[in-house]
Amino acid sequence: MKLVVAIIKPFKLDEVKEALRSIGVNGLTTTDVQGFGRQRGHTEVYRGAEYQVDFVPKVKVEVMAHDDQVDQIVDAILKTGRTGKIGDGKIFVMPAEQVFRIRTGERGPDAI
Amino acid sequence: MPKIDTGDTAWMLASAALVMFMTPGLGLFYGGLVRAKNVLATLMQSFVALALVSVLWAVIGYTLAFGPDKGLVIGGLKYLGLHGVGADPAGLAPTIPSSVFMVFQMMFAVITPALITGAFAERMKFSGWLLFLGLWSLVVYSPVAHWVWGGGFLGVGHLGALDFAGGTVVHINAGVAALACAIYLGKRRGFGSEAFRPHNVPLVILGAAILWFGWFGFNAGSALGANGLAGSAFVTTQLATAAAVFGWLIPEWIKHKRATTVGAATGAVAGLVAITPASGFVGPMPAILIGLIAGGVCFFAVNLKSRMGYDDSLDVVGVHMIGGIVGALLTGVFASVAINAAGANGGLGQLGKQAIAVAVTLAYSFVVTMGILKLSDKLVGLRVTVDDEAAGLDLSQHSEVGYNFSERGGHVVHSPVVEATAITRDAAVEPEEVRE
Numbered sequence: 105m106k107l108v109v110a111i112i113k114p115f116k117l118d119e120v121k122e123a124l125r126s127i128g129v130n131g132l133t134t135t136d137v138q139g140f141g142r143q144r145g146h147t148e149v150y151r152g153a154e155y156q157v158d159f160v161p162k163v164k165v166e167v168m169a170h171d172d173q174v175d176q177i178v179d180a181i182l183k184t185g186r187t188g189k190i191g192d193g194k195i196f197v198m199p200a201e202q203v204f205r206i207r208t209g210e211r212g213p214d215a216i
Numbered sequence: 217m218p219k220i221d222t223g224d225t226a227w228m229l230a231s232a233a234l235v236m237f238m239t240p241g242l243g244l245f246y247g248g249l250v251r252a253k254n255v256l257a258t259l260m261q262s263f264v265a266l267a268l269v270s271v272l273w274a275v276i277g278y279t280l281a282f283g284p285d286k287g288l289v290i291g292g293l294k295y296l297g298l299h300g301v302g303a304d305p306a307g308l309a310p311t312i313p314s315s316v317f318m319v320f321q322m323m324f325a326v327i328t329p330a331l332i333t334g335a336f337a338e339r340m341k342f343s344g345w346l347l348f349l350g351l352w353s354l355v356v357y358s359p360v361a362h363w364v365w366g367g368g369f370l371g372v373g374h375l376g377a378l379d380f381a382g383g384t385v386v387h388i389n390a391g392v393a394a395l396a397c398a399i400y401l402g403k404r405r406g407f408g409s410e411a412f413r414p415h416n417v418p419l420v421i422l423g424a425a426i427l428w429f430g431w432f433g434f435n436a437g438s439a440l441g442a443n444g445l446a447g448s449a450f451v452t453t454q455l456a457t458a459a460a461v462f463g464w465l466i467p468e469w470i471k472h473k474r475a476t477t478v479g480a481a482t483g484a485v486a487g488l489v490a491i492t493p494a495s496g497f498v499g500p501m502p503a504i505l506i507g508l509i510a511g512g513v514c515f516f517a518v519n520l521k522s523r524m525g526y527d528d529s530l531d532v533v534g535v536h537m538i539g540g541i542v543g544a545l546l547t548g549v550f551a552s553v554a555i556n557a558a559g560a561n562g563g564l565g566q567l568g569k570q571a572i573a574v575a576v577t578l579a580y581s582f583v584v585t586m587g588i589l590k591l592s593d594k595l596v597g598l599r600v601t602v603d604d605e606a607a608g609l610d611l612s613q614h615s616e617v618g619y620n621f622s623e624r625g626g627h628v629v630h631s632p633v634v635e636a637t638a639i640t641r642d643a644a645v646e647p648e649e650v651r652e
Contacts, residue, residue, distance in 0.1 A: 148413060149472045151482060151531060152519040155411040 143191030218310035227442035245423025253608025335394035336532030377573030383493025391537025403527035424481035451639035456507030458486020463511020470506025486514035490543030502550035
C-alpha cells in the first residue's frame with residue numbers, strides 16, 4: 105500500500121478529483137495548505153505599504169492506494185493537475201504501513 | 217420666546233441617530249484593518265466609548281462644553297446632570313428642544329475619542345483605554361467644544377474661526393491626540409519587519425460606508441434645522457467625499473500601479489473629514505476641490521508615515537489631523553456668505569483666523585493628551601504585556617475570539633446550563649442516545 109500526496113493548484117482540484125474517481129479511487133482527503141517552491145508569492149499594497157507574501161495557497165490531496173494503482177493515480181494527477189506554468193505543485197509517493205477502517209475494524213488493503 | 221419647530225426637531229433627532237451609528241461604523245472600519253486576533257478589542261474600544269461618554273456627557277461633559285460661558289474657556293455648571301435640559305428651546309438652536317441639541321452634541325463627544333483608538337491599535341490595555349477615555353472627554357473634548365461652539369474664544373463673536381461641524385473640535389483634536397498616543401505608547405512589536413496586513417477588508421469598506429452614511433447627520437445636522445443650509449451641507453458632504461475617493465486613488469494608481477479598495481475607503485474618510493468644517497460655508501464646486509485636495513494630501517501624508525518613526529497604526533494622524541487641517545484652512549479660502557450669512561467670505565484674513573484655531577487646538581490637545589497618558593499609565597498602565605500583545609487583545613483583554621471557524625478543542629468548564637442539568641463532559645452523549 106502507498107500514500108500518494110499531491111500538492112496542486114486549488115482551481116485544479118475538481119478536475120483531479122474527477123479523474124481519480126474515473127479510475128476507481130473511492131476516497132481522498134484534501135487540506136488547504138500554503139507553501140512555496142519555485143513559484144514566487146505575490147505583493148499586497150495597503151495604504152501605500154507593500155508586503156511581499158511568500159506563501160502561496162495550494163490544496164494538498166491525499167490518496168491511499170493499492171500498489172498496482174499508484175502509477176495510474178500519479179498519471180491522472182500529472183495530466184489533470186498540470187497547467188504548464190510554474191507553481192503546478194508536486195506529487196509524493198510513500199509507503200503506507202497499515203490501514204484501518206474505523207467503523208468495522210477491517211485492516212490492510214480491504215480497508216482502503 | 218422662540219418656538220419649537222417640529223420639522224427641525226424631527227431632522228435633529230434623526231441626525232443624532234445617524235451620528236450615533238458612526239461610532240460602531242468606525243469600529244468596523246478600524247476592526248477590519250487590524251489583525252484577526254485584535255478585531256474584537258478594536259470594536260470594543262469604539263463600542264465602549266458609546267457607553268462611557270454618553271453617561272459622562274449627561275452628568276458633566278455637556279455643561280462644561282455648553283453651559284454659560286466662564287471667561288471664554290469653559291462652560292459653567294448650570295446644566296450639571298442635565299438640570300434644566302428639557303423641552304425648552306436651546307440657546308444655540310432656538311427651534312429645537314435643548315434635550316435634542318444636547319443628545320446631538322453627545323454623539324460628537326462619543327465619536328471624537330473613538331477616532332483616537334486607531335493610533336494605538338493592537339497594544340492598549342482595556343482598563344487603560346477606559347481611564348484615558350473618560351479623562352480625555354472631560355479635559356480635552358469639552359473645553360475645545362466650548363471654545364469653538366459653546367461661546368469660547370475661538371468661535372463666533374470672538375476670534376471668528378469657522379468650523380461648521382467639527383474640523384477642529386473633532387478631527388484635528390482627535391488627530392493630534394492620536395499623534396501623542398502613538399509617540400507615548402511606542403510601536404507594536406514587529407513593526408517594520410512583520411506584515412501587519414488588514415485581516416478583513418470587506419469590514420473596512422462596510423465601516424467606511426456607515427461612516428459616510430452617518431456623516432450626513434454630522435454635517436447636514438449641524439445646520440441645527442431642516443432647512444436650506446442643511447440641504448447645502450448635505451450636497452457638499454456628498455461631493456467632497458466622492459471627489460476625495462479619486463483624490464486618493466489617482467496618486468495611488470500612479471505610484472503603486474493599482475487602485476485599492478482600502479485606498480478608496482480611506483480617501484472617502486479623508487474627504488468627509490476635510491469637508492466637515494466647510495460643509496455649511498462653501499458651495500458645491502469648492503466642495504469638490506476640497507475633497508480632491510484632501511484625498512491627495514492624505515495619501516501622501518499616510519505614505520510619509522514610515523519615515524516619521526512612530527506607529528500610528530491606522531493612520532489617524534494622516535487622515536484626521538492632516539485632513540482636518542486641510543479642511544479647516546480651505547474653509548478660510550472658500551467660505552462664502554452667499555452660502556451661509558452667518559459665516560464669512562474666504563480670504564487671507566479668514567485664513568489667518570482658521571490657522572490660529574488650528575494651532576491652538578493642536579497645541580492644547582497634544583500637551584494635555586500627553587499629560588493624561590502619563591497619568592493613566594501611572595494609575596492603571598496603558599500598554600499590554602509582551603505575551604498579551606502576542607496572544608492578541610481579544611483573548612488577553614476580553615477572553616474571546618472573533619472568529620471561531622473550527623469546532624475543535626474547547627470543553628465546558630463552567631456554564632449555568634451545565635450546572636442546572638448536571639451533564640458532565642464524560643456523560644455527554646450523541647443526540648440520538650439522549651432521546652432514548
